[in-house]
Amino acid sequence: MAPEKQAGPAGAALPLPPMKWDAWGDPDLAKELSADIKALLAAALGVTGDAAPGPAADEVVLRPSALTEADLDALAAIVGEAHLSAADADRLPRAGGKSTPDLLRRRSREPQDAPDAVVLPGSEDEIAALLALCAERRIAVVPFGGGTSVVGGLDPERGAFAAVVSLDLRRFDRLLDVDAVSGEAVLGAGLTGPAAEELLAEHGLELGHYPQSFRFATIGGFAATRSSGQDSAGHGRFDEMVRGLRVVTPAGVLDLGRAPASAAGPDLRELFLGSEGTLGVITAVRVRVHPVPAVKAYEAWSFPDFATGAAALRTVEQQETGPTVIRLSDEAETMVNLAMTEKIGGEPAVTGCLGVTVFEGTADQVADRHRSTRAALLAAGATSLGEAPARAWEHGRFNAPYLRDSLLAAGALCETLETATDWRRLADLRLAVTTALTTALPGALVLCHISHVYPTGASLYFTVVAALGEDPLPRWGAAKRAACDAIVATGGTITHHHAVGADHRPWMTDEIGDLGVRILRAVKAELDPAGILNPGKLIP
Numbered sequence: 005m006a007p008e009k010q011a012g013p014a015g016a017a018l019p020l021p022p023m024k025w026d027a028w029g030d031p032d033l034a035k036e037l038s039a040d041i042k043a044l045l046a047a048a049l050g051v052t053g054d055a056a057p058g059p060a061a062d063e064v065v066l067r068p069s070a071l072t073e074a075d076l077d078a079l080a081a082i083v084g085e086a087h088l089s090a091a092d093a094d095r096l097p098r099a100g101g102k103s104t105p106d107l108l109r110r111r112s113r114e115p116q117d118a119p120d121a122v123v124l125p126g127s128e129d130e131i132a133a134l135l136a137l138c139a140e141r142r143i144a145v146v147p148f149g150g151g152t153s154v155v156g157g158l159d160p161e162r163g164a165f166a167a168v169v170s171l172d173l174r175r176f177d178r179l180l181d182v183d184a185v186s187g188e189a190v191l192g193a194g195l196t197g198p199a200a201e202e203l204l205a206e207h208g209l210e211l212g213h214y215p216q217s218f219r220f221a222t223i224g225g226f227a228a229t230r231s232s233g234q235d236s237a238g239h240g241r242f243d244e245m246v247r248g249l250r251v252v253t254p255a256g257v258l259d260l261g262r263a264p265a266s267a268a269g270p271d272l273r274e275l276f277l278g279s280e281g282t283l284g285v286i287t288a289v290r291v292r293v294h295p296v297p298a299v300k301a302y303e304a305w306s307f308p309d310f311a312t313g314a315a316a317l318r319t320v321e322q323q324e325t326g327p328t329v330i331r332l333s334d335e336a337e338t339m340v341n342l343a344m345t346e347k348i349g350g351e352p353a354v355t356g357c358l359g360v361t362v363f364e365g366t367a368d369q370v371a372d373r374h375r376s377t378r379a380a381l382l383a384a385g386a387t388s389l390g391e392a393p394a395r396a397w398e399h400g401r402f403n404a405p406y407l408r409d410s411l412l413a414a415g416a417l418c419e420t421l422e423t424a425t426d427w428r429r430l431a432d433l434r435l436a437v438t439t440a441l442t443t444a445l446p447g448a449l450v451l452c453h454i455s456h457v458y459p460t461g462a463s464l465y466f467t468v469v470a471a472l473g474e475d476p477l478p479r480w481g482a483a484k485r486a487a488c489d490a491i492v493a494t495g496g497t498i499t500h501h502h503a504v505g506a507d508h509r510p511w512m513t514d515e516i517g518d519l520g521v522r523i524l525r526a527v528k529a530e531l532d533p534a535g536i537l538n539p540g541k542l543i544p
């Protein structure tokens with residue numbers, strides 16, 4: 005199960021999200037940077053010293069709750085006193101997501117914004133009643149899953165309303181049905197990744213969705229953001245795993261997805277995949293599952309350069325040789341990972357660009373997939389590094405976000421962004437984004453990898469490390485805007501898997517056009533006529 009430590013402020017009335025309120029994840033896993041790494045940061049990026057520590061939780065000043073006693077009584081009448089709180093200790097951990105700007109905002113000693121109350125409904129009827137009450141009393145509602153949004157999807161925006169509540173889905177935490185014959189399971193929206201996998205494993209089944217935020221993000225959040233996991237080459241994106249959805253909207257309840265495939269008009273599930281809490285509250289998701297793999301095999305690779313590596317990944321994907329994981333780091337990311345990660349015994353030195361492959365299935369399937377992928381990669385210019393670096397990658401794959409916290413504490417800004425395009429334009433897109441970032445943040449280190457491949461293209465994931473300096477928020481804001489403009493100008497998508505939220509909303513018209521925006525607005529007007537659901541996100 006996900007760690008259930010009390011990682012937030014003292015004095016909370018409700019169960020807290022199992023993450024630190026001002027940093028990533030489990031407090032026990034935080035690591036200090038070594039003196040060597042700090043020296044490297046000083047030499048390479050001009051990082052001049054540790055950042056000033058932020059306030060302790062009980063020193064944070066929150067904007068006072070705007071809800072009246074009558075509002076709170078009415079909310080409590082629906083969910084019960086035990087599942088409502090307007091205490092600062094409950095509001096603060098739901099004040100936003102976990103992007104670097106979110107974490108920097110949490111360090112402010114100025115009054116911070118937060119939802120005016122937190123509600124924990126326990127049934128769809130309660131959600132429907134909450135939405136009706138909030139529409140009547142003109143209160144905005146932000147659905148809250150695991151709290152891992154990196155695009156401002158959880159910002160406590162009030163829109164046209166005086167107040168906003170955080171609607172935490174954590175009580176929707178059951179495995180509701182398993183159909184091993186069809187290979188399907190119905191999961192409560194509030195289940196975290198590990199909790200869902202643990203429940204499925206009791207039936208010998210696996211979902212196989214492993215985003216880097218796996219330990220804390222939820223099933224509802226994965227659907228609401230069109231998440232993509234690190235095993236996407238084998239198991240697909242989360243939206244490809246979804247067979248059905250239950251959604252409570254202010255206009256009624258929808259139960260979508262009836263057969264493995266259907267010709268009954270446009271697929272309405274698509275409206276809610278990626279809806280980011282703006283159209284309804286997802287309460288349960290029916291997903292495709294598969295037997296827990298019997299065998300796994302690992303092999304890492306070195307490519308002389310990124311272009312050779314990208315062409316090799318394309319060949320593997322287009323030949324459908326079947327790895328579960330296939331990823332490629334550029335030269336800079338390969339070098340930095342080598343400097344930062346724990347070594348595994350006997351690990352050979354990695355030069356050029358590191359590639360990682362993992363294979364899963366029955367013994368015969370794994371042997372076959374490994375053999376044909378190997379042949380394709382070797383023919384495309386890869387050199388085998390054996391299995392140790394691939395196992396090392398898997399061993400540490402959920403730990404990188406802790407490094408971001410250590411970097412921030414040491415005075416270095418670290419943030420990520422991502423996009424995707426077709427193979428033909430991938431190199432141009434990478435160059436355009438890198439140039440935009442290094443122009444806006446001179447001296448910054450920009451790392452890039454490919455971790456999601458398709459027959460026609462791939463995603464690009466960038467990590468930026470720079471000195472924190474004065475005013476990191478506006479400096480990062482300018483760099484991010486430049487990168488987004490470059491993405492749009494080069495024909496990439498504004499997001500491959502992080503979603504739109506508040507941060508990418510200014511580029512949505514570029515992405516889908518005026519008519520596309522009008523369609524989304526019309527759907528929202530039908531489902532959420534008062535406009536209470538997650539104002540200021542996704543839809544321009």
Ligand SMILES: Cc1cc2nc3c(=O)[nH]c(=O)nc-3n(C[C@H](O)[C@H](O)[C@H](O)COP(=O)(O)OP(=O)(O)OC[C@H]3O[C@@H](n4cnc5c(N)ncnc54)[C@H](O)[C@@H]3O)c2cc1C
Nearest residue numbers: 149150151152153157215216217222224225231232281286
């Ligand atoms: C360190 C780090 C690594 C990450 N790695 C990945 C990655 O590898 N792949 C990836 O795809 N993403 C990644 N993300 C982004 C994030 O984890 C995903 O967007 C994730 O799917 C969000 O799930 P959540 O449960 O935390 O949702 P939240 O952050 O709680 O919410 C995200 C959005 O969905 C809405 N929402 C949440 N639950 C519901 C619901 N039940 N009904 C309706 N709306 C809802 C919220 O209102 C919000 O707009 C990462 C984030 C971090 C911080």
